[in-house]
Amino acid sequence: MLFVEFRFFWFFLAVFCVYWSLRENRSRKIWLLICSYVFYAAWDWKFLFLLMGSSALDYFVGRMLARTENPRARRGWLMLSLCANLGTLAFFKYFNFFISSAAELLAWLGLPASIHTLNIILPVGISFYTFHSMSYTIDVYRGKMRAVSSLLDVAAFIGFFPQMVAGPIVRAATFLPQLKTLRKFSDVDVRGALVLFLTGFIKKACIADSVAPIVDRYFAAPGDFTAGSAWVGITFYCIQVYCDFSGYTDMALASARLLGYELPINFRFPYFARSMSDFWHRWHISLSTWLRDYLFIPLGGSRGPRWFVYRNIMITMLLGGLWHGAAWTTVIWGGLLGLGLVVEREWQHWTDRGKEAGTARRWLGWALTMYWFCFALMVFRALNLSDALVAVRSFVLFRSEGAQDLGAWMLWIVVALGILHWLNSRGTFATWWRRAPDPVFAAAYGCVAATVLLFIPPHYTPFIYFQF
Amino acid sequence: MTKPFSYRFVCVAIGFGALLTTSSIYHALLPASIPEGVAEKLEFFAKHKDEFDTLFLGSSRFYYAVSPEAFDNITRENGLPTRSFNFGIDGMNPPENFYVLEQILKTEPRSLKWIFVEADNIETKLHLKILGSQRLLYWHDWRRTALTLRKALNPRPDTKWYQRLNRLWSARRELTLHLGLFQKQFTNVGRVANFLSSQTEIRAPESVPKLGPKGDGYRLSGAAMTPERAENFRRTLAAEVAAPGHEFIDPYAEGAYRDCAARIRQLGATPIFVVAPSIYQAPLRFRESPPPGPVLVFNDARTYPQLYHPNVRVDEQHLTNEGAAEFTRLLALEFVRHVGQP
Numbered sequence: 001m002l003f004v005e006f007r008f009f010w011f012f013l014a015v016f017c018v019y020w021s022l023r024e025n026r027s028r029k030i031w032l033l034i035c036s037y038v039f040y041a042a043w044d045w046k047f048l049f050l051l052m053g054s055s056a057l058d059y060f061v062g063r064m065l066a067r068t069e070n071p072r073a074r075r076g077w078l079m080l081s082l083c084a085n086l087g088t089l090a091f092f093k094y095f096n097f098f099i100s101s102a103a104e105l106l107a108w109l110g111l112p113a114s115i116h117t118l119n120i121i122l123p124v125g126i127s128f129y130t131f132h133s134m135s136y137t138i139d140v141y142r143g144k145m146r147a148v149s150s151l152l153d154v155a156a157f158i159g160f161f162p163q164m165v166a167g168p169i170v171r172a173a174t175f176l177p178q179l180k181t182l183r184k185f186s187d188v189d190v191r192g193a194l195v196l197f198l199t200g201f202i203k204k205a206c207i208a209d210s211v212a213p214i215v216d217r218y219f220a221a222p223g224d225f226t227a228g229s230a231w232v233g234i235t236f237y238c239i240q241v242y243c244d245f246s247g248y249t250d251m252a253l254a255s256a257r258l259l260g261y262e263l264p265i266n267f268r269f270p271y272f273a274r275s276m277s278d279f280w281h282r283w284h285i286s287l288s289t290w291l292r293d294y295l296f297i298p299l300g301g302s303r304g305p306r307w308f309v310y311r312n313i314m315i316t317m318l319l320g321g322l323w324h325g326a327a328w329t330t331v332i333w334g335g336l337l338g339l340g341l342v343v344e345r346e347w348q349h350w351t352d353r354g355k356e357a358g359t360a361r362r363w364l365g366w367a368l369t370m371y372w373f374c375f376a377l378m379v380f381r382a383l384n385l386s387d388a389l390v391a392v393r394s395f396v397l398f399r400s401e402g403a404q405d406l407g408a409w410m411l412w413i414v415v416a417l418g419i420l421h422w423l424n425s426r427g428t429f430a431t432w433w434r435r436a437p438d439p440v441f442a443a444a445y446g447c448v449a450a451t452v453l454l455f456i457p458p459h460y461t462p463f464i465y466f467q468f
Numbered sequence: 469m470t471k472p473f474s475y476r477f478v479c480v481a482i483g484f485g486a487l488l489t490t491s492s493i494y495h496a497l498l499p500a501s502i503p504e505g506v507a508e509k510l511e512f513f514a515k516h517k518d519e520f521d522t523l524f525l526g527s528s529r530f531y532y533a534v535s536p537e538a539f540d541n542i543t544r545e546n547g548l549p550t551r552s553f554n555f556g557i558d559g560m561n562p563p564e565n566f567y568v569l570e571q572i573l574k575t576e577p578r579s580l581k582w583i584f585v586e587a588d589n590i591e592t593k594l595h596l597k598i599l600g601s602q603r604l605l606y607w608h609d610w611r612r613t614a615l616t617l618r619k620a621l622n623p624r625p626d627t628k629w630y631q632r633l634n635r636l637w638s639a640r641r642e643l644t645l646h647l648g649l650f651q652k653q654f655t656n657v658g659r660v661a662n663f664l665s666s667q668t669e670i671r672a673p674e675s676v677p678k679l680g681p682k683g684d685g686y687r688l689s690g691a692a693m694t695p696e697r698a699e700n701f702r703r704t705l706a707a708e709v710a711a712p713g714h715e716f717i718d719p720y721a722e723g724a725y726r727d728c729a730a731r732i733r734q735l736g737a738t739p740i741f742v743v744a745p746s747i748y749q750a751p752l753r754f755r756e757s758p759p760p761g762p763v764l765v766f767n768d769a770r771t772y773p774q775l776y777h778p779n780v781r782v783d784e785q786h787l788t789n790e791g792a793a794e795f796t797r798l799l800a801l802e803f804v805r806h807v808g809q810p
Contacts, residue, residue: 213665438475439478439482441479443483443486445483445486446482446484447490450486450655451494453656454657456661457665
């Protein structure tokens with residue numbers, strides 16, 4: 001069930017009406033949990049047991065951590081949680097990748113091995129809900145939050161349907177306290193949530209899905225296209241990946257908000273970032289902060305010698321790349337972005353660190369950041385490493401033997417979308433719709449929604465981040 | 469200040485009302501979104517509607533099996549000249565054919581005398597998905613959706629409540645599919661996006677046009693089946709022939725066929741129902757007598773053995789070009805015989 005499908009609308013309407021008609025917090029949580037499991041089971045009910053198992057285990061580990069003060073025992077319980085969560089993730093997501101990579105390495109060393117991969121289905125959202133789950137046990141272990149006494153709360157947090165399958169990655173410390181108190185409908189910004197949902201819907205269904213065929217066409221055979229088409233292809237992919245993921249996040253945030261819960265924001269106009277570090281404060285914020293707090297800082301963070309910090313950055317980014325998909329292209333993508341961060345730090349070390357950047361330098365910073373992101377994204381999107389090399393060659397060296405052209409006029413669409421995005425970042429669309437009386441807003445919303453539906457391609461494209 | 473429930477309810481109702489009203493306005497203003505394959509034939513027929521007096525409306529069992537040229541030659545030789553057009557379309561089963569027929573009749577063709585309609589039951593199953601979403605979507609107006617849902621639910625007056633509930637559960641996928649498609653169709657999902665992509669898409673010219681090499685809607689068929697498949701075909705056919713019987717058209721399809729027949733007659737034409745020579749040897753019959761029009765039954769290997777030889781069959785449902793020529797001849801002769809009867 002996707003947020004952009006009609007059936008989600010009916011599903012959510014039922015969830016919403018029953019949820020707010022229940023008077024007790026416990027009843028509401030039970031209802032939310034049932035609905036979340038129904039939502040997940042709509043994809044594949046068999047993997048529901050995995051989700052339930054993960055919730056039960058982390059609840060149990062949380063309880064055990066609360067019972068003991070013995071550091072060794074506590075470390076043991078934490079390791080159990082980490083091994084179970086990461087082990088599940090490793091098996092379902094990375095088993096075939098590691099096996100086939102090992103086989104290729106052995107073959108390269110002249111030791112051909114007959115290794116068979118397994119026909120494993122990747123449970124949707126596993127990368128997200130294992131991170132939700134781990135944040136709970138790690139925070140309890142670190143003493144940042146108390147273990148929760150109710151299994152229902154832990155299960156409702158991990159399984160909460162708006163954020164379960166593609167984030168944002170919600171911390172237990174952020175969400176669990178919200179489950180403690182009865183939400184009031186009068187506190188809900190219904191209008192804001194509805195506008196946010198429609199915005200996300202437009203981003204995903206109208207923009208991302210419309211540009212997807214152009215991107216697919218280019219990346220299916222990058223060698224067949226001209227160098228100019230490489231720029232068109234990657235620019236459209238930038239639009240697709242942003243609108244797809246931030247559109248999903250907007251809809252997730254809005255759905256949660258309509259039920260009285262706040263989820264953390266995930267995007268803050270990342271394509272206006274002026275440096276690589278600025279970019280990671282704006283793009284998939286919930287993942288980058290998760291990696292920072294649970295990986296980068298435990299590795300040593302920014303303290304220590306420069307090479308040590310760079311090592312930490314590279315490890316974090318390589319693992320972040322691997323989290324995005326079991327393929328060498330995603331690992332290299334992570335590595336390239338890590339390299340960007342390292343180079344930026346080194347540059348700042350040797351130049352005027354701490355000084356306010358001038359206008360020209362800010363623009364240059366923006367251009368270099370976008371160029372490097374596009375460069376890395378080409379590798380990320382390519383179907384394999386050889387295609388990635390062809391695409392990168394076209395993009396960087398303007399060299400391609402291909403004759404097909406995607407049409408440079410398409411870049412005008414990018415300019416139009418860029419202007420809209422810029423106006424949005426300036427807050428142009430932020431408040432005027434709040435001033436109208438409720439009935440006028442409702443009528444206008446209905447008209448706009450009917451108009452938006454005209455622009456949806458009839459074939460829904462699955463959310464890109466569902467595959468992660 | 470907390471607003472009363474009634475106020476909120478009114479606002480929600482206004483929102484829904486605006487959505488439905490705006491969708492209805494768009495629906496009325498925008499041209500129908502007819503998918504490829506169907507659109508070519510409808511456009512061609514709208515331009516040349518008064519040139520034809522005979523129409524063949526059906527699935528691929530008509531599309532690749534009835535040659536208008538051969539049909540017209542035989543009817544002319546038998547003193548009943550016709551000018552026919554093949555409106556067969558791949559996978560066009562009821563209720564899609566009812567929708568297409570309605571579009572044909574909307575053009576108000578003045579010369580139409582005979583409409584041959586392939587008789588079959590209503591298809592509700594999910595394998596319809598193979599036709600692509602646009603092909604599934606366009607005919608899902610309320611009439612056709614309601615017909616499909618009634619067939620999927622198949623309510624009978626004498627059933628107990630738990631049997632009805634069980635039926636509802638068994639038909640849940642079909643209900644979801646068809647209701648979802650109706651919602652999409654009603655709210656005009658993708659109508660502008662489709663139009664824009666059709667304007668920008670670069671398509672390779674088709675090797676064989678949808679209207680067929682002679683522009684009469686008939687398309688040549690494929691080669692005869694392989695010896696292994698022929699053996700399997702013989703076995704299945706023998707089993708079918710050994711257990712003869714008949715099958716009633718389902719009551720929902722029958723109602724729709726009767727409605728179609730009435731509309732065709734209003735136009736001054738005569739409907740003729742044809743059961744194509746498929747491997748299933750259970751001739752379809754209408755439950756109520758008299759039937760809505762003459763019914764020509766060809767799925768009978770004993771009466772028409774020449775249509776069931778593996779050499780003239782592509783598969784269990786389709787004929788080769790030689791088979792198509794023979795079927796067209798038989799159809800024309802049956803037609804002449806029926807019309808010649810007082």
